[in-house]
Amino acid sequence: MTLLSNISWRSIALWKRNRDVFLFTWKTNFLPPFLEPILYLVAMGLGFGALIQADIEYGGRSLEYIKFLAPGLVAISIMYGAFFECSYGSFVRMYYQKTFDAVLATPLSLEDIIAGEILWGATKSFINATIVLAVVAVVGFSEMPGLLLIPVVAFAGGLMFASLAMLFTSLVPNLDSFNYPFFLFITPMFLFSGTFFPLSVLPGWGQQLAMALPLTHISNMARDLSYNIWDADMIIGTAYIALFTAITFLGSVYLMKKRLVK
Amino acid sequence: MPAVRAEGLTKMFDGFKAVDAIDFQIEEGECFGFLGPNGAGKSTTMRMIHCGSPVTSGKLEVLGMDVNDSPRQIKQVIGVAPQENNLDPDFTVRRNLTVYGRYFDIPNGECGRRADRLLEFMQLSEKRDEMIPEISGGMKRRLIIARAMMNEPRMLILDEPTTGLDPQARHLIWEKVRELKRQKVTVLLTTHYMDEAERLCDRLVIMDHGKIILEGRPRELIDRVIGADVLEIDVPGDEMEAYVKERGWQYERTIDRLLVYTDQGQRVVAELKERFSMSYYLIRNATLEDVFLRSTGRALVE
Ligand SMILES: Nc1ncnc2c1ncn2[C@@H]1O[C@H](COP(=O)(O)OP(=O)(O)OP(=O)(O)O)[C@@H](O)[C@H]1O
Ligand SMILES: [Mg+2]
Numbered sequence: 136m137t138l139l140s141n142i143s144w145r146s147i148a149l150w151k152r153n154r155d156v157f158l159f160t161w162k163t164n165f166l167p168p169f170l171e172p173i174l175y176l177v178a179m180g181l182g183f184g185a186l187i188q189a190d191i192e193y194g195g196r197s198l199e200y201i202k203f204l205a206p207g208l209v210a211i212s213i214m215y216g217a218f219f220e221c222s223y224g225s226f227v228r229m230y231y232q233k234t235f236d237a238v239l240a241t242p243l244s245l246e247d248i249i250a251g252e253i254l255w256g257a258t259k260s261f262i263n264a265t266i267v268l269a270v271v272a273v274v275g276f277s278e279m280p281g282l283l284l285i286p287v288v289a290f291a292g293g294l295m296f297a298s299l300a301m302l303f304t305s306l307v308p309n310l311d312s313f314n315y316p317f318f319l320f321i322t323p324m325f326l327f328s329g330t331f332f333p334l335s336v337l338p339g340w341g342q343q344l345a346m347a348l349p350l351t352h353i354s355n356m357a358r359d360l361s362y363n364i365w366d367a368d369m370i371i372g373t374a375y376i377a378l379f380t381a382i383t384f385l386g387s388v389y390l391m392k393k394r395l396v397k
Numbered sequence: 398m399p400a401v402r403a404e405g406l407t408k409m410f411d412g413f414k415a416v417d418a419i420d421f422q423i424e425e426g427e428c429f430g431f432l433g434p435n436g437a438g439k440s441t442t443m444r445m446i447h448c449g450s451p452v453t454s455g456k457l458e459v460l461g462m463d464v465n466d467s468p469r470q471i472k473q474v475i476g477v478a479p480q481e482n483n484l485d486p487d488f489t490v491r492r493n494l495t496v497y498g499r500y501f502d503i504p505n506g507e508c509g510r511r512a513d514r515l516l517e518f519m520q521l522s523e524k525r526d527e528m529i530p531e532i533s534g535g536m537k538r539r540l541i542i543a544r545a546m547m548n549e550p551r552m553l554i555l556d557e558p559t560t561g562l563d564p565q566a567r568h569l570i571w572e573k574v575r576e577l578k579r580q581k582v583t584v585l586l587t588t589h590y591m592d593e594a595e596r597l598c599d600r601l602v603i604m605d606h607g608k609i610i611l612e613g614r615p616r617e618l619i620d621r622v623i624g625a626d627v628l629e630i631d632v633p634g635d636e637m638e639a640y641v642k643e644r645g646w647q648y649e650r651t652i653d654r655l656l657v658y659t660d661q662g663q664r665v666v667a668e669l670k671e672r673f674s675m676s677y678y679l680i681r682n683a684t685l686e687d688v689f690l691r692s693t694g695r696a697l698v699e
Contacts, residue, residue: 234485236481240449241472
């Protein structure tokens with residue numbers, strides 16, 4: 136597989152480029168991932184949650200609605216962190232800023248560049264999710280020691296969503312076209328992946344459909360870890376992430392080469 | 398070992414031949430020019446040399462390495478200043494250089510030293526902390542050239558380096574190219590300024606429609622294609638043209654001028670003056686521009 140053999144440690148140089156831009160503008164980067172989940176937590180958890188009297192049965196524990204919701208918000212931040220970065224972010228760098236063209240004249244290969252972008256996307260998921268997790272943990276909606284593993288899940292899940300986003304980036308003709316993957320994949324996932332309500336309320340076919348979505352697995356893993364529930368979700372989730380990432384990563388590298396090598 | 402060796406080098410874009418089976422060899426340490434009208438295939442050839450665009454067919458070796466087998470090794474030791482601006486708008490002027498140096502795995506301290514030296518030379522030190530959208534077009538051009546030298550390349554590719562530069566900056570670039578030549582760095586240059594090519598290039602090719610139509614040293618090309626002098630005659634008559642043709646002189650008729658190419662300008666003028674009234678004429682030295690226009694035709698290529 137030449138797609139893989141052209142990837143090297145040099146992709147770190149591209150990762151560092153994106154990191155430097157991030158650190159340079161950290162003030163604008165830091166607040167949204169911090170504030171948004173607090174808003175959701177207040178509106179959905181406290182406001183909407185007040186209407187829900189019964190506790191929610193989850194993995195053998197019964198949780199107040201707001202406690203059920205909190206890990207879902209961590210999962211959502213994992214998805215958005217990488218997906219935004221490697222869709223809009225990567226597209227702007229590739230198409231408008233010609234950053235990829237410039238870097239291609241250095242010893243980096245196109246595969247290095249894509250790998251570097253995806254690594255950075257995963258890093259954004261890691262950063263954002265860790266911030267949200269810290270907020271959630273402080274108010275007790277995520278518990279030790281399981282929560283310590285959530286940043287690891289964030290990075291792995293970040294790799295998956297970054298690769299998926301890169302796949303779309305290699306295909307879309309312009310920035311506006313990202314409306315389609317957002318409308319068709321990201322928003323449905325945001326709503327129907329066991330983030331805001333337990334999947335058990337869905338009919339059988341709905342549950343099966345949800346299990347096909349990447350965010351469902353991230354959401355399950357974040358919630359299980361938050362409340363120290365050790366069951367098959369972790370193993371299934373890990374396998375799902377590995378497989379989904381491998382496929383979308385190879386696909387994105389292949390399509391990106393097709394798009395950019397002229 | 399030649400710096401670049403191309404045999405039957407061809408580039409196709411969906412059935413269109415942008416570069417059509419060209420052969421050339423560039424020796425190490427020389428400044429080699431690519432001239433030609435817009436769309437001739439100069440930039441495409443450059444891109445294949447710096448491994449930015451795959452070769453459709455033919456053979457291409459850079460510093461003894463095949464572009465298909467060793468793109469990383471080639472890119473490590475060459476510098477590229479592309480025709481189009483692709484500076485990183487997310488960074489300041491100086492950061493553009495240091496971040497670029499990092500792609501070559503140059504240690505931070507060394508990156509900083511090189512960046513400062515290059516900024517100094519390109520007279521950009523004052524702008525070091527400005528963001529890219531805030532500097533002028535000519536400054537961007539200079540920064541792109543500085544960036545291409547961050548890895549202290551053995552071979553430098555300059556695709557229209559001085560387009561849009563003021564005279565001072567052009568002389569600055571020329572000085573740098575001459576200095577690099579003294580250090581035995583190979584320089585590949587494309588330009589639309591014939592005086593620049595004549596000044597800097599040891600050898601050059603003129604391309605048109607993807608093919609090389611002329612190759613040689615600038616002086617030698619002028620002698621071969623034009624001769625020593627050009628006689629420019631304003632508002633010529635048809636009889637005059639007929640006479641020039643009959644005498645077997647090399648000439649060209651443009652909309653408002655008759656150009657006679659000769660080694661003996663004075664004698665030709667004297668002879669014409671005897672027979673025709675010439676309100677305005679000019680004898681001047683032949684230049685590379687004459688060679689260019691003569692060989693590629695005067696009409697604008699679409
Ligand atoms: N990516 C591409 N896809 C299709 N055609 C291309 C591509 N790049 C260049 N061409 C075509 O190849 C031909 C040569 O282009 P090239 O950029 O090499 O010209 P050039 O000699 O550098 O011209 P200029 O002096 O205008 O810079 C042109 O007809 C151009 O339209
Ligand atoms: Mg060009």
